[in-house]
Amino acid sequence: MYSQGLNDKNLETAETPEFLAAFQARIDADEKIEPNDPMPEAYRKTLIRQIGQHAHSEIVGMLPEANWITRAPTLRRKTALLAKVQDEGGHGLYLYSAAETLGVSREQMTEELLSGKAKYSSIFNYPTVSWADMGAIGWLVDGAAIMNQVPLCRCSYGPYARAMIRVCKEESFHQRQGYELMISLCMGAPAQKDMAQDALNRWWWPSLMMFGPPDGDSLHSDQSAAWKIKRFTNDELRQKFIDATVKQAEHLGLTVPDPDLVWNEAKNNGNGGYDFGEIDWNDFWKVVKGHGPMNKDRIAARTRAWEEGAWVREAALAYAEKQKHHTAQQAQG
Amino acid sequence: MNTTAQTPLWEVFIRPRNGLAHRHCGSLHAADATLALQAARDVYTRREEGNSIWVIPSSQIVASDPQDKEALFDPAGDKIYRHPTFYDIPDDVGHM
Ligand SMILES: [Fe+2]
Numbered sequence: 001m002y003s004q005g006l007n008d009k010n011l012e013t014a015e016t017p018e019f020l021a022a023f024q025a026r027i028d029a030d031e032k033i034e035p036n037d038p039m040p041e042a043y044r045k046t047l048i049r050q051i052g053q054h055a056h057s058e059i060v061g062m063l064p065e066a067n068w069i070t071r072a073p074t075l076r077r078k079t080a081l082l083a084k085v086q087d088e089g090g091h092g093l094y095l096y097s098a099a100e101t102l103g104v105s106r107e108q109m110t111e112e113l114l115s116g117k118a119k120y121s122s123i124f125n126y127p128t129v130s131w132a133d134m135g136a137i138g139w140l141v142d143g144a145a146i147m148n149q150v151p152l153c154r155c156s157y158g159p160y161a162r163a164m165i166r167v168c169k170e171e172s173f174h175q176r177q178g179y180e181l182m183i184s185l186c187m188g189a190p191a192q193k194d195m196a197q198d199a200l201n202r203w204w205w206p207s208l209m210m211f212g213p214p215d216g217d218s219l220h221s222d223q224s225a226a227w228k229i230k231r232f233t234n235d236e237l238r239q240k241f242i243d244a245t246v247k248q249a250e251h252l253g254l255t256v257p258d259p260d261l262v263w264n265e266a267k268n269n270g271n272g273g274y275d276f277g278e279i280d281w282n283d284f285w286k287v288v289k290g291h292g293p294m295n296k297d298r299i300a301a302r303t304r305a306w307e308e309g310a311w312v313r314e315a316a317l318a319y320a321e322k323q324k325h326h327t328a329q330q331a332q333g
Numbered sequence: 334m335n336t337t338a339q340t341p342l343w344e345v346f347i348r349p350r351n352g353l354a355h356r357h358c359g360s361l362h363a364a365d366a367t368l369a370l371q372a373a374r375d376v377y378t379r380r381e382e383g384n385s386i387w388v389i390p391s392s393q394i395v396a397s398d399p400q401d402k403e404a405l406f407d408p409a410g411d412k413i414y415r416h417p418t419f420y421d422i423p424d425d426v427g428h429m
């Protein structure tokens with residue numbers, strides 16, 4: 001889902017059918033693929049793109065919530081929000097490292113994010129206009145992220161799977177602190193409850209879009225499934241998320257902003273599930289293509305951070321160089 | 334865009350607690366060893382994951398080639414006599 005933009009060009013490979021079959025046999029036997037193992041170029045490229053987009057999403061995802069750290073209403077909420085945003089930074093770093101094992105550099109990935117060549121999740125291009133958005137993001141956005149990330153812990157590429165295990169361990173607190181925040185707003189004054197409802201109204205549909213386009217429109221899904229990079233389809237994960245989340249909204253006494261939402265006994269092989277309304281995919285593609293409310297601000301913020309941090313990176317490298325020289329001279333005597 | 338020279342890559346090993354070995358947990362970029370240790374502490378021990386950190390420049394690691402996997406490791410496959418279960422001990426002798 002953090003890799004929603006993953007459906008452009010078809011990748012070509014020059015590998016022999018024997019090589020590809022042997023690789024597929026390893027995948028089918030549930031063997032993990034490790035960094036220096038032989039792998040089809042398309043597998044490598046797909047992973048670089050997917051892990052890169054995922055990493056960028058974690059890093060850009062720090063911005064909407066960082067917006068409220070200084071204005072958190074209590075110290076308890078402030079420490080939680082700080083810790084969460086710090087975790088997201090950590091997630092980005094684990095994921096960049098995993099992508100780097102495939103032969104792409106951190107600098108190259110950063111360049112692609114800043115130039116707009118690499119995508120990140122569309123969800124982070126919406127503004128956080130009220131404090132209730134901190135609750136809605138933790139509950140819905142991290143909730144959707146967890147739905148998507150848990151199956152990635154079993155992804156065929158070892159370093160990605162290991163990074164996801166770490167990430168998943170940390171995500172649970174993100175969702176819980178968000179939901180807890182929603183509970184306090186919903187138990188508060190009417191104005192607070194209205195704030196919570198307004199946040200749900202704005203974040204519900206973008207959260208459903210986080211799972212990516214409907215299965216029919218998602219070109220990469222079949223190959224990614226065969227390679228065990230993706231274990232569930234976009235629509236399967238979206239359905240799972242809706243079924244889990246509607247109950248939680250009811251518990252808060254909030255209304256999910258979808259008049260077509262209705263329980264359907266027959267869904268999920270007779271286990272029941274929700275039917276839901278049409279998702280506005282035009283809006284989704286508009287945001288993915290760079291025309292969401294916050295796309296420009298997000299990239300501007302990342303560009304500023306990269307440029308204003310340049311002197312620190314340069315100074316640290318110059319100092320390390322100098323120290324090395326110094327130690328070498330001392331050794332000579 | 335402002336490009337700088339690539340900051341070196343380090344491998345991070347953490348000991349969860351005394352009595353256990355340091356275990357590889359990931360990698361990070363840092364200009365020197367001091368910064369690598371500080372970054373490792375921030376990135377990999379936010380929840381008391383360890384009480385000791387090793388950082389090693391990735392370039393210093395010498396790794397076996399995956400292509401040599403069979404030559405290196407297959408010979409051990411048929412040495413079943415290196416395992417205790419290869420040897421029959423009567424049940425009435427008790428645990429050995
Ligand atoms: Fe995250």
Ligand SMILES: [Fe+2]
Binds near residue numbers: 088142145171174
């Ligand atoms: Fe999170």
